[in-house]
Amino acid sequence: MITGNFEYHQPSSLPEAVALLSKLGDDARVIAGGHSLIPSMKLRLAMPEHLIDLQGIGELKNIQISGGEVRIGAMTTQAELIASEALYKSAPIIRETALQIADPQVRYMGTIGGNVANGDPGNDMPALMQCLDANFVLQGPDGERVVKAREFYEAAYFTARDDLEILSEIRFSECSGGFAYGKQKRKIGDYATAAAAVLLTKDGNNCSHASIALTNLADTPLYCEEASAMLQNGGVNDENIAAAVTSAMAQIEPVDDNRGPAEFKKHAASIVLASAIRDAWARA
Template identity: 60%
Template sequence: MIPAAFEYYRPKDMAGVLAILEEHGDDARVMAGGHSLIPMMKLRMADVPHLIDLQDVGGLSEVTITDESIRLGAMITQTDIINHDGLKTAAPILQEAALQIADPQVRNMGTVGGNVANGDPGNDMPGLMQCLDASFTLIGADGERDVPAREFYEAAYMTARDDEEVLTAVTIPMPKGGYAYEKQKRKIGDYATAAAAVQIVKDGDTCIAASVAMTNLSDTPIFSEAAGAALVGTTLDDAAIKAAMDAMLDDIDPTEDNRGPIAFKKHVAGVILRRAIERAWSRA
């Protein structure tokens, strides 16, 4: 549990971060909270000759809320989300999800940017951000660009972020309607066996918009457009919910591991999704 030797950098601004990335290329990695990267380094699953810590870079820990959107700096911690009064009002699903991440020690250091950037399919925020149709701001030597969360994840630990880019912010359209983040895990601090993020808007007794995303059931988070579409235009009777569950099951591709066999994971996914849909509907 001892990492290989590495050079440690703690630049004061983004220009310093980008200069180190440009100099060392694939040999350099950026660290936000470190809860994913440091364990991988200790297990020698990641070789990082040059480690860049973002803790001292200014401008990455701000929350901006407008009528249209929410912008989270990449270094906002899960605890920051939980304790932020404005976010509790504007997007309570963020707090609901953050409270289910690991334990208080992890949440005190774990960041939004780190959670979404490294492409771990077990992380909670990637699926949530897909559900909320968020976008990620990336900065590199060629400037700044925004990538939709639904297009960011390519495979396990592989994303649309180039090696010399840094994820600096997450922007979320102002959430509407009812919401829920449901998660099943074996024990406190574990990754999800299955988790579901759901957002539902209704008009009277009819669902007019729905968004569904699942966590840790494939090598990327899964935004299931078909599952959301199965709910739209319905009163969310049992047949509609069952159709959404079936559509989601067609989209996921779980593998057997120490959290259970494939059939078990699919069963849990269906149970968790039903709970999330019903709770989101009750809040819509």
């Protein structure tokens, strides 16, 4: 398993990286943690002629929290997300999710930017970002633009990011209330058979905010708008949980693979989601 050859670039600033990508165009790929890209290069599914490594750009590696907003640089690793106490206070669901991604070694290298940007439906962060209603900051030759996570994913490996853009930052509001990221997988290191991100805010006995998104159950992550609204409007009780799950399940289109046939995944997804809703509500 040997990759094709390529020229390696390590820009030291974001403008430099954007300029390089503009210049090299389709022949270049941006590498963050590399734990998706390098294996696919080894299988020669990807054979870029140039690799632009973002690891030298210090400005992409940070976690800032102010004014109720969280900003995470794209090159922040899963391990750094897990370790940040400030982030845990502002959005504990991030740690809960990151701990369920891959294994310790991969989490030291894997970045939040790489996880959300490459469009792999198996990645866990995209659904979480939709659940958080995060915004992705993209830097391109024409400057900066912001795209909502809920509008970013088009199909497997196809996103709203233009080939000449680099995802530089993720922004979302601090969240309070109950949270859960539930994931069924065959073993550590596996992608989800089914996974669900759930945020619920309790106001007395009512649910003042609900957000649900699902991982690896379609060719993109799925924000479940209707299901979220059902809980937010109707409250979290057995009847509404069942209704929300039914609604969410109407959205999913899992495919048969080694984790099982679609029929099984649909059932597993409903269990994973119902249980994540209950967990989140219990913590709300």
